[in-house]
Amino acid sequence: MISTTELISILVLIVTYIAFRFVRKGAGGQTAKSRQARLLRIKNASFIFSVCLWLSFLLGGYWFLGFLFGWPTFGHDIFRMVVSHNHVYSSPSEMPSAIFWLVVVKQSLAFFAGAMLLRLFWLYGNGILFTAKNVNCIRFLGYWLIIDWFIDYQMQSLLRDMDLSTTSIFLGLFIIFFAWIMDEGRKIQEEQELTV
Amino acid sequence: MKNFQNKAKIIKVSKILRNIAFAGLVVSGILMSISLIAAVLTPLLLKKLPSDTTQFSIIPIFIFIFVTNLKIFRFLDRLKNGCFFDAQTVGYLNAAANWWLALWIYEVVFYILMQQPWNNPHDFSLYHFPPDVGGLFAALTLKFVAWFFREAQELQEEQELTV
Numbered sequence: 001m002i003s004t005t006e007l008i009s010i011l012v013l014i015v016t017y018i019a020f021r022f023v024r025k026g027a028g029g030q031t032a033k034s035r036q037a038r039l040l041r042i043k044n045a046s047f048i049f050s051v052c053l054w055l056s057f058l059l060g061g062y063w064f065l066g067f068l069f070g071w072p073t074f075g076h077d078i079f080r081m082v083v084s085h086n087h088v089y090s091s092p093s094e095m096p097s098a099i100f101w102l103v104v105v106k107q108s109l110a111f112f113a114g115a116m117l118l119r120l121f122w123l124y125g126n127g128i129l130f131t132a133k134n135v136n137c138i139r140f141l142g143y144w145l146i147i148d149w150f151i152d153y154q155m156q157s158l159l160r161d162m163d164l165s166t167t168s169i170f171l172g173l174f175i176i177f178f179a180w181i182m183d184e185g186r187k188i189q190e191e192q193e194l195t196v
Numbered sequence: 197m198k199n200f201q202n203k204a205k206i207i208k209v210s211k212i213l214r215n216i217a218f219a220g221l222v223v224s225g226i227l228m229s230i231s232l233i234a235a236v237l238t239p240l241l242l243k244k245l246p247s248d249t250t251q252f253s254i255i256p257i258f259i260f261i262f263v264t265n266l267k268i269f270r271f272l273d274r275l276k277n278g279c280f281f282d283a284q285t286v287g288y289l290n291a292a293a294n295w296w297l298a299l300w301i302y303e304v305v306f307y308i309l310m311q312q313p314w315n316n317p318h319d320f321s322l323y324h325f326p327p328d329v330g331g332l333f334a335a336l337t338l339k340f341v342a343w344f345f346r347e348a349q350e351l352q353e354e355q356e357l358t359v
Contacts, residue, residue, distance in 0.1 A: 038351050042344075129348055167330035171337060177213065178341055181280065184202045 039127055046125040053118050057111070064107050068092055084161040099155055106151045113144040130186045139179040145172030203278065210275035217269040224265045228258040253306055260299035267292035281345045290342035296335035303331070 065071060067079040070091065081089045081103065089095050120137040128134065149169045156162045235251045271288035279285050
């Protein structure tokens with residue numbers, strides 16, 4: 001199921017990727033593969049991702065508050081929230097109480113995860129690549145994907161309208177695994193630095 | 197904890213994940229073979245059945261799933277062998293992301309082609325597209341992780357070479 005917001009996010013991602021490839025190609029001709037060039041590339045990518053995240057924060061925040069308080073929309077008559085295939089809500093009053101609170105928890109967690117991603121890209125932007133802070137941010141994202149899946153599962157089972165894929169749960173586990181490898185690598189590097 | 201203990205721990209977990217990936221590889225291999233056999237045999241055995249393109253157009257989905265699984269399996273196999281994030285290991289991760297991306301794009305095309313012709317064009321809605329965004333998100337995440345590790349690894353190599 002693809003909602004319009006998701007489709008727009010995907011388009012933004014694709015455009016960002018293409019734009020970044022162009023920037024990278026342009027920079028690649030002038031600068032050799034030096035440390036500075038690489039750091040600059042990571043900084044540029046982090047900046048682009050941060051801008052995209054801020055945009056999604058603004059749009060997502062407006063969309064959620066607009067849904068809650070009935071604010072005006074762009075192009076549509078009203079904001080809608082898709083919980084499952086046959087359960088599309090146009091106002092919080094239509095939702096059962098349990099579903100409403102689960103949606104609030106889900107959205108709050110999503111905003112928090114967005115904030116963690118922003119923090120991660122801020123760290124990358126400042127040239128901090130492999131520290132405990134980075135690992136914590138990445139690990140949180142893995143846990144968030146798994147918790148989000150369970151909230152979706154809970155909502156859809158309450159509505160008796162299940163349509164879930166297990167991709168996000170596997171991705172969450174994979175991200176936790178990556179975070180763990182990064183953490184172990186960081187510890188190894190720290191130990192090596194301390195060895196005389 | 198000592199270095200070798202950390203490394204042994206990663207290898208141990210990688211081995212478990214590799215076995216899970218191998219199970220996925222076997223399942224997707226079986227699915228691919230069944231879809232191929234079904235596509236070829238069904239029209240031959242059941243001649244009365246109306247010809248349908250779905251049974252042929254679904255085959256690439258299983259092929260994409262199989263190749264993605266294979267790349268993830270190879271990536272975990274490299275980790276199991278103690279090759280953490282060298283060029284080849286990251287290459288497998290990147291390849292898995294590319295195949296996953298291709299799978300998602302094909303899924304979108306497949307579901308558009310397989311939809312019933314719309315009686316009323318105004319009924320057309322994005323809500324009718326079943327491919328989940330999770331797949332796309334997963335592919336892009338893997339691609340980002342692969343790119344980031346490649347950059348970091350090359351950065352480290354340069355640092356080691358700098359006197």
